Amino acid sequence: MGEGTTVRLELLGPPRARNGETVRPLGGHDKLHLLLFYIAVEGETSRECLLDLFWPDHAAPAARSNLRQVLHKLRHQLGEVIPLTVGRQTVALAPGVTVDVHDFLRLNESTERGDLTGAAALYRGPFLDDCLPPLGLDALEEWTLEWRDHLQALAVDLFRRALALAEAADQRGEWQQLAERLLELEPWEEEAHAALMRRHAADGDTAAVEAQYRRLADVLAEELGTEPGPDLQALRDQLTRGEAPPPPPPPGRPESRRLTALYVDCAAEDAEEALAVSASARTGIQRRVEEWGGCVPDFHGSGVLAWFGYPLPREGAARAAVAAALAILETEPHARAAVHSGTVVISQGNELMGRVPATVVAVRDRAVAGELVASDATRRLVQGYYRCEAMGDGLWRVVDTTGARDRLEARTAPPPPLIGRSAEAERLRRHLEALGRGQGGALMLRGEAGVGKSRLLAEVLATLPERPVVHEIHCSENFQESTYWPVIEFMNQLLGLEPAADEGERHARLARYVGELYADPGAVLARLAPLLRTRTGEERWGTSETTPAVPAGVVGAALADLLERGAGTRPLLLLVEDVHWADSATCELLNGIHNRAGERPTLMLITARPDFRPGCDENMEHLDLAPLGPSDTRALASAVVGGVLDDEALDLVVRFTDGVPLYVEETARMLAAGDDLSERLGIPETLQDLLDARIHRLGRWLPVAQLAASLGRSFQRELLLAISPWDEETVDHGIRALLEEGVVEREQGEGERLEVIRFRHALIQEAAYQSLLPSDREEAHAAIAGALREQFPALARAHPEWVARHLAAAGEDEAAIDHWLRAAGLALHRSAPTEALRHLRQGLKLVMQKEASSERDRQELDYRLVQGSAYLVQGEYASESASAVLDRAYQLCGTVGRIHEVFQVMWCLWHGESSRRGGRSSEGASGRRLLGLAIRMREAGALQRAHYALANDYFFAGEFAVSRHHALQARSWPPDTAPPLGDDPWLMAGAFLAWDEWFLGRAARARRVAEETVAEARRRRPQDRAMALxxxxxxxxxxxxxxxxxxxxxxxxxxxxxxxxxxxxxxxxxxxxxxxxxxxxxxxxxxxxxxxxxxxxxxxxxxxxxxxxxxxxxxxxxxxxxxxxxxxxxxxxxxxxxxxxxxxxxxxxxxxxxxxxxxxxxxxxxxxxxxxxxxxxxxxxxxxxxxxxxxxxxxxxxxxxxxxxxxxxxxxxxxxxxxxxxxxxxxxxxxxxxxxx
CATH class of the missing domain: 1.25.40.10 (Tetratricopeptide repeat domain)
Structure with a gap:
């Protein structure tokens, strides 16, 4: 290799070596080249590792001899092209040799269009295309296939992101090329076809638009037996009519998400044995993981690292991970497993980053063969579903399942009373009473997750004097693609079968059951045959993708007849839970049962999410469960935690949960456990998966939701547009996507008549917000604060708390401190003391985080003065909180206070003292001390307040004539149109003057003064009006x-x-x-x-x-x-x-x-x-x-x-x-x- 030349090894596509302009193809089926490729990708590698991979069946001396020969050939045959560094213990490429895989991985992490385009150019094809190790090298073959699959998955995602950026930049040539490359990898990728359709429409070629659509339709029909989705059909119709195409979704961004990791390896003590066992078991382990909805993006040393809740989040990810682990341990006696749940960063290249892998491996170290150990984070998520034994150090041994199928069955404590559901319960009760009289039918209970569908069913069933025969079918998110899975699981329970029972045992058990009920069981068994089919080998029963030979409706009718006969003369109730997760065959089966409704006393009750569109009869009666109202929400929250929450905490529950009972219960428990009350309450950990799954239904429009969530629960379209990196059309299309998905809704605007949009649930907004990386959140908040102050000054003046919140989140503490104080003052003048105190708490946190200084004391005094006034407006004159605040303010006045601030503190202290004791006092903050300060200040407002304070003091002392004198003095100055915070002295003096006059026998004068005071108070703040009245x-x-x-x-x-x-x-x-x-x-x-x-x-x-x-x-x-x-x-x-x-x-x-x-x-x-x-x-x-x-x-x-x-x-x-x-x-x-x- 000449000096200054660059040697490059290119392994994406057919392998080749490049030296300057010279390109040399490399073989890939022999050990010589494969060993070169391995060290090129993995870096410096020990000789021992190479011996285990390339000569696993050879004795050590023979293996070492073979390795020496291969290295010798490599150096002589390829040394001029690909130089090596061969040491006594390790082998590596020589310095200066680059590998395209490493560059591809590096560029894939970027968000810049140029870098992504460069990475796309590097991906010539699959890793080591058309290269496979010789037979017998199983571990090396697995390594090759794993890297091939991993890099192709990254490439698919890369092309998607690069395509989105190219289309957004209107780089048409690049746009078309990337779409075609993406279709080479994924011929059914709808977004690539959509991009090409938009490209053809931009050129005015509607015929090409239609041809592109037909190309996708043919691929989907041939490969997957389906057709393009409704969004693409609508796009085709729009473009062929010559209408402007909708904008593409914005490119994705790195995301923060909670996942559950499962780590499985062999507990064998001998490293060579462990490697052999793990290699042979990996395929089965991966199959079990995928069966329970997990994925294995990469193997981890000698073990398998699987993720649940990835690539898409799903409800119950932690439970699925535990179920998969237990299933693996049943079939792998040498295996040990660990599970841990935590937050990871998912890069734009779908790489997972964070400490979760290291933590789950550390948890694994505490497991022995055949054992599953869970971290406390995972244990909390599966509590009630699995029995766990404490091991110490926050680790838990998972023993077995409790059998719980849903949250209701998994409760570890009695449920709270059913609140706010009397009308729905009565309607359901009428259906069940009709069933008792022999009238069948079907009813679908619809409501969003956590609204209480199952709870309502259980509560009403428990009150029936005579229970019907009840059968339950539970659908599962983990098996929504598995034909008849819910019904097969139900049949297992009905017949007392284990899931792994073979087809012969199933048929025999069902034949006995049917034979007891039918004279001619053969026809019935034929109709129920799809529920008996199984597959051999590792795969679970019920995962066949073949179409059932017997129509699902016929199967459903046969099943209904079977169950009705089994019930005898008693009514039959069939409960079908979570039908939104049922496969299409199960839905058709239920339709068959529904069509029989009324023939016999059978009632089918189905629970479903609101967006479920059943394939069954649209005439099925529905009962929609709405969220609870505020009063019922408060009552439920109090009942859940035994009434320990105060009004402020209950207000937060109402604000954050929107009346969804599950949200209410979990949020109330979180607050009762001691979580701080703050602007961002956070998400109860038991709801995280549910909410993550909800927001990810937005697909590629999630970035719009994330940015909108940074604005708050409600946001203005114009403000979102101002901070968005996208154009107006993209923002509007994103808002429409959020509206159509039911994530947001429109509401009435204010002020500048801005269009206001509101997240339907505060917790969904919080989930979208928390999915942003902290750095992205900070950047968004800085942009929002800047836009409010510069582009929307009217909004900023009306809502300084918005500006304060965004400034604080952007790390601009000084500006935030100023705006929180403004917000508190504005809230007080609006007679909202609770809101003011909340703003003051936020600002004081920032003040007290600063280094001690006179400047900090100055800011703290400003806050304490307004805080004391807020307690006055709230009426907490004598509370311990008010006293502590004012005592601190008085202390600060001694170092940084000016006379008017000393007076303000004394004014507030006087309120507290007079409220605690009434009457005059020779000590403390008496009215006389206020008068002395006011005289020194020579300010009319201070004198007015001091005379009112004396009028108050003397009244409670029973010296009515003296009180009247000071009240008249206070009233001698005109009413202040902008009175000080706290009591209005002119109005309060009038109120006490009226009482003085009455005590002194002047009833008419007392009534007149009271009426004058009320009339003036009606023009003032609400607390002034309330006081005067x-x-x-x-x-x-x-x-x-x-x-x-x-x-x-x-x-x-x-x-x-x-x-x-x-x-x-x-x-x-x-x-x-x-x-x-x-x-x-x-x-x-x-x-x-x-x-x-x-x-x-x-x-x-x-x-x-x-x-x-x-x-x-x-x-x-x-x-x-x-x-x-x-x-x-x-x-x-x-x-x-x-x-x-x-x-x-x-x-x-x-x-x-x-x-x-x-x-x-x-x-x-x-x-x-x-x-x-x-x-x-x-x-x-x-x-x-x-x-x-x-x-x-x-x-x-x-x-x-x-x-x-x-x-x-x-x-x-x-x-x-x-x-x-x-x-x-x-x-x-x-x-x-x-x-x-």
């Missing part, structure tokens, strides 16, 4: 004004129903119960009890008010003892929270209660009334004073009468006696008697 309604309660409460309540209830405002929700419940009690409804007391308990948790300072309402409800119902018990608790609350505002009213109600309980002991009531009057007199609370004094005057003497007169005089001097119902209706005039208010 609640205060007005509670004012009505204080005044005993039923009309006021009744007028306020509907609007208040509507407001709190639309927005989650727990404090005002409790107020609405209290007002409603108060009205009910006034009208004699005894249930009112029961309704009020949870409200009181809730206020004690959320806002302890107001619990006294709710207790007073509860006590009055007891009084209105004549339950004085109940009222006294509640009032005793209120007295404790007064002392605990240092409140005095309702002390007089509490003591008066004690007197009313004592009069009910001890009517013959008025002195006890009189004592309470006098105490109430004394408190009210000291507070100058004129209405409570009048009420208490009037009661005391009725029971007491002249002193009490004088006190009553003093109260009246005070009202005349400072109040509005003419407006007081207490005087105008005579209810508090002692001369006319009294009645409890």
């Amino acid at each position: 609640a205060f007005q309604g509670l004012l009505g309660v204080r005044a005993g004004d039923e009309a006021c409460v009744a007028a306020v309540l509907p609007e208040l209830e509507a407001t709190v129903a639309d927005y989650r405002l727990p404090i005002w929700q409790m107020a609405a419940e209290a007002l409603s119960a108060w009205l009910a009690a006034r009208h004699g409804e005894s249930a009112a007391v029961v309704r009020l009890a949870p409200t009181v308990a809730g206020s004690r948790e959320a806002m302890p300072a107001v619990v006294g008010l709710f207790q007073l309402i509860l006590a009055e409800a007891h009084l209105a119902l004549g339950d004085g003892e109940g009222a006294l018990a509640v009032l005793a608790e209120e007295a404790e609350a007064e002392a605990r929270y240092r409140q005095g505002h309702d002390r007089a009213e509490r003591r008066r109600r004690e007197g009313d209660a004592l009069r009910q309980v001890h009517p013959d002991q008025p002195e006890q009531a009189l004592h309470a009334y006098r105490a109430a009057a004394e408190v009210a007199r000291g507070q100058y609370a004129l209405v409570p004073w009048l009420r208490a004094a009037s009661r005391a005057a009725e029971l007491g003497g002249e002193t009490d009468r004088a006190d009553y007169e003093a109260a009246l005089a005070a009202l005349e001097a400072d109040g509005e006696p003419a407006e007081l119902p207490e005087l105008t209706d005579g209810s508090y005039c002692p001369t006319e008697g009294v009645a409890p208010n």
